[in-house]
Amino acid sequence: MAEHPAYPVGLRLTGRRVVVLGAGQVAQRRLPALIAAGADVHLVSPEATPSVEAMADTGEITWHRRDYAEGDLAEAWYALIATSDPDANTAASAEAERRRVWCVRSDDADAATAWTPATGSSEGVTVAVLTTQARGRDPRHTAAIRDAVVEGLRDGTLVAPHHRSRTPGVALVGGGPGDPDLITVRGRRLLAEADVVIADRLGPRDLLAELPPHVEVIDAAKIPYGRYMAQEAINNALVEHARQGRSVVRLKGGDPYVFGRGMEELQALAEAGIPCTVVPGISSSISVPGAAGIPVTHRGVAHEFTVVSGHVAPDDERSLVDWPSLAKLTGTLVVLMGVDKIGRIAETLVAHGRSPDTPVALVQEGTTAAQRRVDATLATVAETVVAQDVRPPAVIVIGDVVGVGPHGAA
Numbered sequence: 001m002a003e004h005p006a007y008p009v010g011l012r013l014t015g016r017r018v019v020v021l022g023a024g025q026v027a028q029r030r031l032p033a034l035i036a037a038g039a040d041v042h043l044v045s046p047e048a049t050p051s052v053e054a055m056a057d058t059g060e061i062t063w064h065r066r067d068y069a070e071g072d073l074a075e076a077w078y079a080l081i082a083t084s085d086p087d088a089n090t091a092a093s094a095e096a097e098r099r100r101v102w103c104v105r106s107d108d109a110d111a112a113t114a115w116t117p118a119t120g121s122s123e124g125v126t127v128a129v130l131t132t133q134a135r136g137r138d139p140r141h142t143a144a145i146r147d148a149v150v151e152g153l154r155d156g157t158l159v160a161p162h163h164r165s166r167t168p169g170v171a172l173v174g175g176g177p178g179d180p181d182l183i184t185v186r187g188r189r190l191l192a193e194a195d196v197v198i199a200d201r202l203g204p205r206d207l208l209a210e211l212p213p214h215v216e217v218i219d220a221a222k223i224p225y226g227r228y229m230a231q232e233a234i235n236n237a238l239v240e241h242a243r244q245g246r247s248v249v250r251l252k253g254g255d256p257y258v259f260g261r262g263m264e265e266l267q268a269l270a271e272a273g274i275p276c277t278v279v280p281g282i283s284s285s286i287s288v289p290g291a292a293g294i295p296v297t298h299r300g301v302a303h304e305f306t307v308v309s310g311h312v313a314p315d316d317e318r319s320l321v322d323w324p325s326l327a328k329l330t331g332t333l334v335v336l337m338g339v340d341k342i343g344r345i346a347e348t349l350v351a352h353g354r355s356p357d358t359p360v361a362l363v364q365e366g367t368t369a370a371q372r373r374v375d376a377t378l379a380t381v382a383e384t385v386v387a388q389d390v391r392p393p394a395v396i397v398i399g400d401v402v403g404v405g406p407h408g409a410a
C-alpha cells in the first residue's frame with residue numbers, strides 16, 4: 001500500500017489534557033512547548049530530570065511518579081510516548097489507538113499516529129517542518145530547513161518585500177559597536193524592512209552595504225542644518241520621512257540611550273505624533289573593552305564599573321561629572337569620547353587620590369578590522385596618546401581590570 005503523506009495541523013491545546021509518558025531527554029525537550037501551548041500536561045514517570053522536576057514543583061505540569069498503566073490515556077487529547085521501556089511504549093500506543101488519541105512515539109515513528117515537526121518561531125509565525133513519509137525521515141534535515149527559514153525571517157533575508165507587515169514610523173536601532181554581527185536580531189530585521197536608514201558614523205557600517213538599492217541611506221552627519229542645531233535637523237529628517245509613510249530606521253552606534261541622544265529623538269517623534277520603537281544595542285562601553293580582552297569587572301579586582309563621558313574636561317563648567325569622587329572609587333572607570341581630554345582627566349584623578357600607576361587601556365575602533373589597543377598608566381597616558389597617535393573613536397578603561405586578561409599590560 002502506498003504511504004500517504006502526513007496531514008499537517010496545529011493543535012490548540014489550551015486546557016486540554018496531554019499525557020506524557022517518560023521523563024527523559026525527549027520529554028524534557030517537548031514539555032516547554034506543551035506548557036507554552038497551555039496544555040493540561042500529565043507526566044507519568046517514576047523519575048525525572050531536575051529541570052522536569054522543577055516544572056512539576058512550580059505547578060506547570062502534574063507529575064504521577066510511577067510507571068505507565070493501562071487507562072492513563074483516558075480523557076487525553078494527545079499523548080507523547082517516550083519511556084525507555086519498548087514494551088510499555090507499545091502497550092501505550094495500542095491504548096492510544098483504541099481510544100483514538102493522537103500519539104507520537106519517540107522510539108518508533110512508524111508505530112505513531114502523529115509526528116512532531118521541527119519547529120521554530122519568529123515574529124508571530126510558527127514554522128513547522130515535517131518529512132513527507134516515515135520512511136527516510138531525517139530529523140537533522142528537517143531541523144536544518146527549519147533553522148534556515150527561521151533565521152531568514154529573523155534577519156529579514158526571507159521577507160517578501162511586498163507582503164511584509166512593516167513597522168510604521170521610526171525605529172531607533174542600537175547597532176552595536178561596529179562588527180556587523182553584533183546588532184540584535186530585531187535590529188537587523190527592522191533594517192531589512194526599512195525604506196530609509198539614517199545612520200551615524202559609528203556602528204555597523206558594513207550592514208548598509210547589504211541593503212537593497214531602493215533603500216535610501218542618509219549619513220546623519222551630512223544632513224544640512226542651516227539655522228537649526230545638527231540634532232534638530234536629524235529629528236526633523238526623521239519626522240519628515242516618517243510623515244511620508246516610509247519605514248525609517250535611525251541606526252545608531254552602540255545603544256541608543258548611552259550617550260546616544262536616543263531620548264531626544266524619541267521625544268521629537270512623540271511630539272510629532274509619530275510611533276517610535278527603540279531597539280537596544282550592545283554598548284561600546286562594555287563590548288569594546290571585552291573585544292580587547294578586558295573585562296569591566298573581575299572577581300576580587302573590581303566590583304563596580306562606571307561609564308563616564310569625557311567630552312568636556314573636568315574643569316569645564318559644563319561638566320556634570322564629579323571627578324574628585326570618581327577618583328576615590330577603586331573599581332573600573334570607562335571613559336567614552338575622552339581621547340582629546342584624557343590628559344586633564346588623568347591629572348584630575350591623580351590629584352584626587354587615584355594612584356598614578358593605575359593601568360589604562362585605550363581601545364580604538366573596537367570590534368572592527370582596525371581595532372587597536374594601547375596600554376599606559378594614569379601617569380603616562382597623556383604622552384602615550386600623542387606618541388601612539390590614538391584617535392577617536394576609542395574607549396578608555398582605567399583600573400586594575402586592564403591587567404587581568406592574557407593581553408594585559410606587563
Ligand SMILES: C[S@@+](CC[C@H](N)C(=O)[O-])C[C@H]1O[C@@H](n2cnc3c(N)ncnc32)[C@H](O)[C@@H]1O
Pocket residue numbers: 177178202203253254255256257258259260282283284285288335336337338363364365366367368392393394395396
Ligand atoms: C557618542 S558616543 C556613543 C556611544 C554609543 N551609544 C554606545 O553605546 O556605544 C561615541 C563614543 O563611543 C565610543 N565608541 C563607540 N564605538 C566605538 C568603537 N567601535 N570603538 C571604540 N570606541 C567606540 C567612543 O568613545 C566614541 O567617542
